[in-house]
Amino acid sequence: MQKKTVAEILKEATARLAAGKIENPRLDAEILLAHVLKWRRLNLYVNDEKILPLENILRFNELINLRLKNFPVAYLTKTKDFMGLSFAVNENVLIPRPETEILTEYVGENLRGSGGGIFADLGAGSGAICISILKFVKTARAAAVDISAEALEVAKFNAEKFCVADRINFYCGDLFAPLEGKFNAIASNPPYIPTGELENLQAEVKREPKSALDGGEDGLNFYRRIISDAPKFLVSGGLLAVEVGINQSAAVKNLLEAANFIDVEILKDLSGIDRVIAGRI
Ligand SMILES: C[S@@+](CC[C@H](N)C(=O)[O-])C[C@H]1O[C@@H](n2cnc3c(N)ncnc32)[C@H](O)[C@@H]1O
Known part of the structure; x- marks a missing residue:
């Protein structure tokens, strides 16, 4: 899998959620990525050029797939x-x-x-x-x-x-x-x-x-x-x-x-x- 930055990963996920008619695609993508990384959302912006480990990307993609099946964000982050x-x-x-x-x-x-x-x-x-x-x-x-x-x-x-x-x-x-x-x-x-x-x-x-x-x-x-x-x-x-x-x-x-x-x-x-x-x- 090609190496991707935080910014690229978020952009792609936002586009997928938007295509799936999820109401707040960018916000949901940010919350879910911050959850996977155990970061505050703000850190996604501060570190937007950072390359993420594959395991984080795979877990994030799993959550995006569940969000596309209309699982509420709170059930995915458990909070x-x-x-x-x-x-x-x-x-x-x-x-x-x-x-x-x-x-x-x-x-x-x-x-x-x-x-x-x-x-x-x-x-x-x-x-x-x-x-x-x-x-x-x-x-x-x-x-x-x-x-x-x-x-x-x-x-x-x-x-x-x-x-x-x-x-x-x-x-x-x-x-x-x-x-x-x-x-x-x-x-x-x-x-x-x-x-x-x-x-x-x-x-x-x-x-x-x-x-x-x-x-x-x-x-x-x-x-x-x-x-x-x-x-x-x-x-x-x-x-x-x-x-x-x-x-x-x-x-x-x-x-x-x-x-x-x-x-x-x-x-x-x-x-x-x-x-x-x-x-x-
Ligand atoms: C609308 S939710 C409110 C949950 C929480 N209080 C809140 O405001 O987020 C209603 C709750 O009532 C519970 N419930 C449903 N029927 C009930 C009953 N007969 N006796 C007691 N609780 C009941 C449900 O399991 C659910 O947890």
Whole structure:
């Protein structure tokens, strides 16, 4: 194989990804090459004339081939940044999304404001929400619930990685079923895609676990269940905050108000889309 520089390798890979209709071909190529080389992306520019060892080029080409089959970049690098922390991820967990930082910050700030306490994260997945909150609110403790034992393994790994494992209990089960006692707050980013829309999702989203996406016929199944059971698990004045999908905020706000939650608030994401609904009991 002909010797190639970093710049040449990136140019070729970018062209292949672009031909394969991958949305951000240059960015993805850079992230994957930096991952293979264990470099920061900036170093690709500083060292763009460097000739790379064959084994690095072969590994990079393998990853580019997987990216062309719509494997998400985060599943290839096995990491995703969330709240400034580099979370471990794999195919058993939803890749944490930037908009979920709104729910995380909101619940974290509320807990911090009331001196900490214990909160539940329903559908914890990689642990992105609960672990970030614990990292930034040192006086908080968490119960992380997920129906997927494989997802909880990833969350446990992340809890160790970010040194919060001593303040978190993990429960494998169905929403509130494994929980006992009362919580100061409940946070959840549940599956919320209507079942009929799953087949229209982007090819790379389809690589994420269906159980992390499928919200039932109208996408609202988990909100109905969480909102109807939450009052039994919240202290008086306790907070329930959930992330919602596009066009779901009005229905979820109605559910909260019908269940006697007060001070119901809607928070928007950076695109102006209603993203979090919260209320107190
Ligand atoms: C949208 S993902 C959210 C993951 C993570 N909290 C985040 O925000 O990145 C939803 C999670 O709920 C879990 N889940 C699905 N059904 C559940 C159930 N009945 N009880 C508990 N967790 C469930 C899925 O396994 C998945 O990890």
